[in-house]
Amino acid sequence: MAYSEKVLxxxxxxxxxxxFAKEDEGVGTGMVGAPACGDVMKLQIKVGxxxxxxxxxxxxxxxxxxxxxxxxxxxxxKGKTVEQALEIKNTQIxxxxxxxxxxxxxxxxxxxxxxxxxxxYKKKHVA
Amino acid sequence: MLKFPIYLDYSATTPVDPRVxxxxxxxxxxxxxxxxxxxxxxxxxxxxxxxxxxxxxxxLVNADPKEIVWTSGATESNxxxxxxxxxxxxxxxxxxxxxxxxxxxxxxxxxxxERHGFEATYLDVQEDGxxxxxxxxxxxxPDTILVSVMFVNNEIGVIQPIAEIGEICREKGITxxxxxxxxxxxxxxxxxxxxxxLMSFSAHKTYGPKGIGALxxxxxxxxxxxxxxxxxxxxxxxxxGTLATHQxxxxxxxxxxxxxxxxxxxxxxxxxxxxLLKGLQDIEATYVNGDMEHRVPHNLNISxxxxxxxxxxxxxxxxxxxxxxxxxxxxxxxxxxxxxLGRNDELAHSSIRFTIGRFTTEEEVDYTIDLxxxxxxxxxxxSPLWEMVQEGVDLDSVQWAAH
Ligand SMILES: Cc1ncc(COP(=O)(O)O)c(C=O)c1O
Ligand code: FES
Numbered sequence: 001m002a003y004s005e006k007v008l009x010x011x012x013x014x015x016x017x018x019x020f021a022k023e024d025e026g027v028g029t030g031m032v033g034a035p036a037c038g039d040v041m042k043l044q045i046k047v048g049x050x051x052x053x054x055x056x057x058x059x060x061x062x063x064x065x066x067x068x069x070x071x072x073x074x075x076x077x078k079g080k081t082v083e084q085a086l087e088i089k090n091t092q093i094x095x096x097x098x099x100x101x102x103x104x105x106x107x108x109x110x111x112x113x114x115x116x117x118x119x120x121y122k123k124k125h126v127a
Numbered sequence: 128m129l130k131f132p133i134y135l136d137y138s139a140t141t142p143v144d145p146r147v148x149x150x151x152x153x154x155x156x157x158x159x160x161x162x163x164x165x166x167x168x169x170x171x172x173x174x175x176x177x178x179x180x181x182x183x184x185x186x187l188v189n190a191d192p193k194e195i196v197w198t199s200g201a202t203e204s205n206x207x208x209x210x211x212x213x214x215x216x217x218x219x220x221x222x223x224x225x226x227x228x229x230x231x232x233x234x235x236x237x238x239x240x241e242r243h244g245f246e247a248t249y250l251d252v253q254e255d256g257x258x259x260x261x262x263x264x265x266x267x268x269p270d271t272i273l274v275s276v277m278f279v280n281n282e283i284g285v286i287q288p289i290a291e292i293g294e295i296c297r298e299k300g301i302t303x304x305x306x307x308x309x310x311x312x313x314x315x316x317x318x319x320x321x322x323x324x325l326m327s328f329s330a331h332k333t334y335g336p337k338g339i340g341a342l343x344x345x346x347x348x349x350x351x352x353x354x355x356x357x358x359x360x361x362x363x364x365x366x367x368g369t370l371a372t373h374q375x376x377x378x379x380x381x382x383x384x385x386x387x388x389x390x391x392x393x394x395x396x397x398x399x400x401x402x403l404l405k406g407l408q409d410i411e412a413t414y415v416n417g418d419m420e421h422r423v424p425h426n427l428n429i430s431x432x433x434x435x436x437x438x439x440x441x442x443x444x445x446x447x448x449x450x451x452x453x454x455x456x457x458x459x460x461x462x463x464x465x466x467x468l469g470r471n472d473e474l475a476h477s478s479i480r481f482t483i484g485r486f487t488t489e490e491e492v493d494y495t496i497d498l499x500x501x502x503x504x505x506x507x508x509x510s511p512l513w514e515m516v517q518e519g520v521d522l523d524s525v526q527w528a529a530h
Contacts, residue, residue, distance in 0.1 A: 003441070011441065017508065019514070032528050033527070034527035034528070035473040035512060035522060036471070036527070037472075038435055038473075038476045039435065040511050059509055059511040060509060060510075061433065061434070061509075061510045062435050063437035064438050066435075066438075067438060112528075
């Protein structure tokens with residue numbers, strides 16, 4: 001299958017690979033997907049006292065489009081507040097990476113990963 | 128000098144051997160006659176070429192040339208054999224048996240027969256990919272009329288015990304069909320010994336052209352089947368249609384070369400395959416799929432845990448191989464063959480089939496080993512699963528948020 005240049009770029013040079021300590025106060029961790037489906041994404045955000053995402057890291061087990069989608073969102077969420085991050089839609093990811101229809105679910109997974117990371121962060125901060 | 132991508136997908140298809148291509152050319156331009164033309168030299172010479180090729184094909188499998196029927200490939204041969212025999216014997220019974228790991232050309236033909244009132248049994252295979260003989264014996268019924276088992280599996284390269292199955296079928300008077308598309312030039316096939324009634328062949332898996340194949344139809348005892356293609360009555364009425372002389376000549380030459388060179392070639396190819404295996408086994412958490420002993424010399428199917436199949440294929444785009452994951456086809460279905468071996472979906476997804484061939488070099492194999500070491504390392508650094516395993520997490524105990 002032919003990949004867009006942007007997918008290839010993110011795939012060859014993934015941005016922000018890695019992770020933060022899960023327990024840290026300001027860290028939200030989202031893990032979505034399942035090995036049996038062929039894709040698992042782990043997205044972590046590090047949120048400052050002002051509610052702005054200072055840093056993000058990911059690891060992805062999945063196809064090239066899934067890796068590219070998660071690499072892209074780590075770039076996009078940085079500098080956004082957690083509420084702004086929730087506004088990132090899979091259609092924007094798919095458009096930016098020129099994903100073909102069969103790869104839309106990879107971008108959905110990336111959107112879900114953001115939601116899961118934010119939810120985890122919020123859970124730590126309810127009280 | 129390496130040429131990229133390195134071709135390691137000889138079970139998908141092979142290049143036409145240059146000697147084969149040479150042999151074919153005159154039959155396109157100069158000697159273009161219709162082998163069925165009885166009234167002039169153009170026809171006679173074409174007919175002779177067709178009959179010479181028939182002898183060459185028969186010689187590779189120790190059959191009588193009269194037992195070879197030309198078709199367009201193994202897909203058509205499988206259809207003709209399975210539908211033809213089932214229809215001929217439908218008055219005797221309606222039960223047919225095959226394996227879950229057969230090629231789609233067999234499985235889908237079985238499904239079609241089910242839609243026409245036949246009852247099919249799809250046998251599980253053992254973890255090593257081989258038929259379970261006891262399960263096979265137990266599946267036989269008084270109304271079983273046809274058994275179809277492949278000689279060599281296209282994905283994992285395992286060789287089924289055809290002789291043993293043939294004995295049982297013959298004893299019970301059941302027609303036995305064998306899809307040998309992946310076997311020619313790889314294993315010895317002696318149809319004077321094997322109790323096989325029908326056997327499918329394809330040229331393009333054995334350095335011949337695409338679009339030509341053959342079906343072996345035993346004469347003694349005579350295998351009976353109904354034609355599926357009607358028309359001018361070619362091939363003793365079993366398969367009508369003007370014979371493609373150039374294709375047939377190509378298949379004949381390809382099978383001649385296979386017969387003469389297979390011993391030396393298989394020794395060479397096996398050494399390369401074993402070199403590849405040794406090089407890849409150094410990588411942690413790799414699993415060979417399918418039995419290594421009852422296996423063709425050119426196949427290696429291996430799963431790399433914790434990396435996903437499609438991203439792996441993408442990472443190693445310098446080598447042309449097949450993946451056990453059909454992720455790209457939007458179905459997200461892992462290989463049904465690996466699943467039948469009891470491999471979990473994850474390992475099925477991350478499997479690669481390497482098939483080595485006539486033109487593979489040691490340099491290519493070494494390059495491939497090195498490339499895989501690098502890329503799997505890189506993908507595992509990216510893999511949350513690998514990270515969890517390193518931390519001692521049991522992945523089976525995790526509650527996944529499946530989507
Ligand atoms: C085991 C097996 N049977 C049948 C076929 C189909 O052969 P053909 O391409 O000649 O129709 C193949 C090739 O993909 C095969 O591997
Ligand atoms: S992860 Fe399988 S298609 Fe994207």
